[in-house]
Amino acid sequence: MTNGIQNGFYNEINPDGFGVVIKAGKVLFSKHSDFQKVEIFETGSKLGRVLTLDDLMMTTEGDEFYYHEMIAHIPMMNHKCPESVLVIGGGDGGTVREVLKHNTVKKVVLCEIDGMVIDACKEFLPTIAGKLDDPRVEIRVEDAIEFIKDKKNEYDIVLIDSTDPMGPGEGLFTEEFYTNVKNSLKKGGIVAAQSESPVVNKEEIKKMYNLLKKVFPICSTYTSNIPTYPGGYWAWAYCSETVEPLSYIDEKRCEEITKTCKIYNKDYHMARFALPNYLKELL
């Protein structure tokens, strides 16, 4: 069985021999961009519409909050006053939407290589992409590898909301790229990067953290569940030059943002860095 929609079901099987199956309805969008196959389909279920890139699950209307709340609020709440934020990848707009909930934010740059992803999500996934038109958002349809090269002391927070370390996202998993990301940070800056599934991407995780640890003096991991992602369980890297994770939580901002979230709250935040033994050993 190959990944993708067949006989009314979307299948995605990981190399461990299992994966997710989703009842698929009408395909709303299916085109090849210069970088990848972009597809959005209906499910007719609580999952709502689904975005896949190269037949790999990116997000669903129904469970996107599991991912977007985690990549955004854990680093953002650990920063005393995040004003300037860079989101790399994240063309669906979900991460930008969560970032904008922080009333400290003055500017969010979204650097996404594939304009077709942005346009398709704006049209077909408005609950996710709807905040991309916010005046604080600057959209750059560019290769983040090039974009980041000359940025110095620009961002309080950088969120690497990339695809997997194969295909168009591959260059976002290198020591050179991470070094440029570090240099783009202001003093006290924090990076969060999606770092694959601890269940099925063990080798990729090992490789990625080995590189991150070369670049960032502080490099931790936090995890949370995502129902439709491989293994149902996901990890993010938390990196900084100076700011330890859990060293600060803005209580007032936390309270306000918790009201707008389906999973995020202070206790849940604090609990995210407690890792299972097998993942601690891997790192």
Next chain:
Amino acid sequence: MTNGIQNGFYNEINPDGFGVVIKAGKVLFSKHSDFQKVEIFETGSKLGRVLTLDDLMMTTEGDEFYYHEMIAHIPMMNHKCPESVLVIGGGDGGTVREVLKHNTVKKVVLCEIDGMVIDACKEFLPTIAGKLDDPRVEIRVEDAIEFIKDKKNEYDIVLIDSTDPMGPGEGLFTEEFYTNVKNSLKKGGIVAAQSESPVVNKEEIKKMYNLLKKVFPICSTYTSNIPTYPGGYWAWAYCSETVEPLSYIDEKRCEEITKTCKIYNKDYHMARFALPNYLKELL
């Protein structure tokens, strides 16, 4: 698509319209007992062999530890000296295996209604069921609803390792049954019960906790991920008359048992009761 094995793939789709797909190899065991269809099949992947009951995922060799470590060690480690333990359901033996890791344990009673499950698991899933022959284990092939009725002041820990609240497990989700479980506890006793997926079983969870809260003055929820269960995310009820969750952790026992576990450790334990907003609201 119906649940079960078709064209070389096991599919299980939940009412939310998505679920798990597993590459299936040879079927090693497939029979109807007096209670249910019992099936064990090979996958040829890291998941190893898989046990299903009525075409619903029960356990896999590869990821069973996610479930069994959580149902056993959270309540066991919160008890100062768990000597006498009752496991209800759990015919695969995985919960019993974890319970026996605690050097305080003198006796474990396994009360499983379906002897065919026990026999099939002993034969085909020895890494899970292998400790059922331990001299401290007493196996009772009986209906737990009847078995528990006359038990008073017998157990330090009761673990309800049941199937879902439909089919043979249905009677294990009633106020009468929970009352009998409470009465079977010794002073300072603790109950843990599997309580379905917060992602896809919201109504079942609500109903179950409403009943548990009528019976137990202390009733909390803890969660962890399970890759092959619906939604990849699972909840357990922690109930007691007197012992609050996280009020005690036996440090020495915790250290010893952590060495034998793939996920369980003290930090992971402490983090398990931090719930996402939507689950807190549901409860």
